[in-house]
Amino acid sequence: MLEPHLTLTMALGEGPHWDVDQQRLYWVDILSGECHQLDPESNQHQVQRYDEPLAYVVPDDQGGYLAAFRSGLWQLDHQGQKQHHLVEGPQNPEISWCNDSHCDAHGRLWFGTKNAEETHPTGALFSYQEALTTHFEGVTIANGIAISPDHRWLYFSDTPTHRIYRYPLDIEQGTLGEPELFADTRALALPGSPDGAAIDEAGHYWIAMYGGGVVVHFDDRGNVVETLPLLAPNPTKVTFGDSDLRTLYVTCARQGLEQATLDQYPDAGSLFSTRVDTPGLPGHRYRHTA
Template identity: 35%
Template sequence: MTTSPLHQPECLLDLRATLGEGPVWIPGEKSLYFVDIPEARIHRFTPETGAHESWSAPDRVAFLLPVEDGTFLAGMPDGLRRFDPRTGAFSDHKFVEPEKPGNRLNDGCVDPQGRLWFGTMDDSEEQPSGSIYRVMHEGNGLNITHHDEGYTVSNGPAVSPCGKTLYVCDSPEQTIYAFDIQSDGELANERVFARLEQGYPDGIVTDNEGTVWSGVWGGSRIMRFKRDGTELSSIPMPVTNVTKVAFGGDDLKTVFVTTARKGLDAETLAKEPQAGSLFEFRTDVAGVDQQVFRLNG
């Protein structure tokens, strides 16, 4: 175990992705999966060995979340597909919002009940045409239900460790919202959880104390919030566009951070040559085990 100072980011994989996103730690493999959305690439990195593998996807992948059978659910622009890293194959296309060709899927998470939550967004990032959905596996297929709307760029989402609160960002609005997740899976009591004054909230996760961690696009930092929305100290990052974090390692106290080069001009890139790379640092609070999508059929 490293004894390096806490919250001191170091470049782990000098990848320089266009838009690195969606890190998830798979403990059985001791590996981190993440995506580069515009390049339609899926990456797997194993810190212990330094092994780095990647796959080409048939289209952009916004998120990749584990299923209990060893596959992943991939959020593609027009819907959900299954991805099997053992073969590299994509299958089982489930379309979402076919009536909105200008939208695409964005970020997602799995809650403690094994349900997938994800959001959609306007691909041009101009219209509030995005929504929040929940996915359950029923019988031989996926049951997708609509729960909220009016998002220009939905991000997050994240669920509290107890499974009773859903956090969702609307990034251009610089706002993180919170909802109560009721026993039947419906959402209630929408409220503003936090607003940012500088930068835009991107991917969010929670640790095992319920603290909310948010990557900040255009903000060169990771912000943290108590369960009541009170801001804690931020963690500075050496690059401008910080997209999302994931807790990993044997004790879930290693924080992996994806970043992006997208939108940065030549002058900024010259100052931040490792923008888009994968970073890591140690922290003093453990994360939550990565939840897996539950198959009921």
């Protein structure tokens, strides 16, 4: 059972990332344009607010951050202030917005976009390392991006399809092969829709099920190992953190919930956590090459 770790009222909490070097957890509240930072040792919690919606923040190798705003990718300094607008969009912000992301072991950022209305396949999957590469289009809500411990597979889901795929990954070239189906959550009768994910050091895949109030733990063959409930209907993404990478953190959303549901789930929009047996993989910083 996942328990509330930090009580919040986030409209759309997302993008948790554990920084191994700083021993800090970062995440965002997209609609409020907030970046949250937590030191679990001291329980110090800081919030930085921006002037536009913020999809995720990833620490970089120069002491700053790479951040995806509604206007595109920005370089932030070590205090989190906007410095350089790196990439527009990368799609028309009236149509598609930045969504899920993951940095690979070479410091390359993989990220997807989603349709602004979440109804049409106008999004895509991209990678970025000083230059933007489009890998495929026709995505409605990009999610579930994670990379296997051996760097051979990149996982991805388009949330409304209820399917999770994995793509052969050439990490040296930053290219993808033809996908194979990893899991069909609807066929497995799992509640909710696949959202943000992370992988542990055994290669097991953990994913938040938006609308289902659970996190599902798959083995590396797509079999369900366990289902972890939480008292919030809309978990959005998971990550592994703390010094041993054995705390599973989960962000949640309360957007669109009726008052009766909020009364039933007062911790909706909070940060949840639980301890797990197998450590997660350390997160990677974005690496500048120029």
